[in-house]
Amino acid sequence: MFSKVLIANRGEIAVRILRACEELGIATVAVYSELDRDALHVKRADEAYLLGPGPASESYLNIEKIIEVINQSGAEAVHPGYGFLAENAAFAKALEDNGTVFIGPPASAIEAMGSKTRARELMQAAGVPIVPGTTEPVQTIDDAKKIIDETIGYPVAVKAAGGGGGKGFRVALSEDKLKDAFEGAAREGEKFFGDATVYLERYLPDPRHVEVQVMADSHGNVIHLGERDCSLQRRHQKLVEEAPAPAVDEKLRAKIGKIATDAAAAVNYTGAGTIEGLLQDGEYFFLEMNTRVQVEHCVTEMVTGIDIVKEGIRVAAGEELSIAQDDLELRGHAIECRINAEDASKNFAPAPGTIGHYREPTGPGVRVDSGVGPGSEITPMYDPMVAKLIVWDVDREQATARMLRALGEYEITELKTLIPFHQAIMATQQWADAETCRDLIEDRAWLKELAFAPPAGAPEETEDEGEPVEQSYTVEVSGKRFDVKVIGPPFAGGAAVNGSAPAGAPAAGGRRPPRRAGGGGGGGGGGGDTLASPIQGTVLKVEVESGAEVQEGALIAVIEAMKMENEITAHKAGTVSELPISVGGSVATGDTIAVITSAAASEE
């Protein structure tokens, strides 16, 4: 086993991996950006090193700097988590050249699965059913028309070859929509992956997203840990995941399990991986393989009892998998809700900010994987997912009741999260009936009912007076982090300490049901007539003109931030009297997007 592992990630997944290392008796090395100096993963690791400034390109994606830290710290292996460098074949190769173990599959498997057309070709050759369509890139719209007319038919999905997770995915319902879909997918492929190549698939009208967890070692053992259903997603962001999948019985599980292990074996896979697929009318089609541990691995852990992260580390150290396929038993039902700093009532707009009071749910069958605590700052620079709430119970119905109980216990103040959204979803008949809830989560009127209440009261000031206190400081010496304690009088200026006293009612959580609509909390301050930007980013679209009459919830602009398109909607009805933004321009958090004045007296 390794004696020291570097975790090339941040947030909840870095903490998750630190926990696994601790249990395996492995010393840990954290890395962090300037924005993450006070992050939990940094405090928790045995050693921590600064990578650089906030932008991921200068920190968590900086391969050269990470290799420097590996050599400085003497780490023997690197766990990449998910995102950042997890599926970067060049990184896996660079580690190999440095004599460092990459805790994940061989670079060749990452590469093979990274190109979606190559993956489809390989899977087809291995006897894995793929969604009917092309395995070769389609060069022109005329070529596409010909192939669709002769084989696929409409509706057709146009997907970017470099894509994945829904990026660069367009649908053409009929031939007259093909040009837009083709060009849109190519444009997005170019923008996100530097590759405008596209391919075609038959568009399945109402599939479920079902994915199979696989694990493989370097001794030829490949097993599957059953499936997860991740159909509840918005704009290709998964929001809720569960295991087992409601639509999969034992017979189908054995069938898709075999498909998944065949797929993994075909690329000589090792470690933890996921075969993503579509299930429609009992038929299963391979979509893509994610060559990493996934956000939603936890629900599989809960129903199998297997620690997927520890198993991945063991396999990377050359050990055999500790379980065989026949030993595996599924027990009960697990559900995961992603707790994102987002406002569902505002089209899931990012809602970065600082957490006030923070308390996680506990009790039977409850697990929280998080990377935050009281006083944590959620920056718009990184992923808005701050925690995952996972529950287990004997069946789906009881797991749902337990999820509702746990969501009610979650206390987070001063930060808007998806907790009210999950409370609402879990209480619907659609969820109870195991439907995909696709229409519901696009239903603006329904989402608007999840609006947050305006903050109540002003915070009380609690002044510390001259008593000597013990204060912990962190110093960086040559980029390595050390914790020091200083005992003496507090600073008059009062450096912010964790957990400034919360005031008034919690913004979310408690036992409170989701609030009804009532304006309030317009995201990013402003208030009144001003619609302020909740995020920093680039203006992609402006959907209204100055002087326009808008309804509350009308689309005003689309802001691109962190490669995500965020819709900014009107916080109230009225006339757009100011519109100080233009396409291509940039906005900072809190900048005015628009000023909307009401003709008649407003209700507020």
Ligand code: MV4
């Ligand atoms: C599809 C599809 C229909 N037909 N491909 C791709 C990425 C993943 N986020 C969902 N993706 C889809 N690919 C073809 N050929 C429909 C989806 C899809 C989806 C599938 C199952 C459950 C929910 C979904 C939500 C959006 C898109």
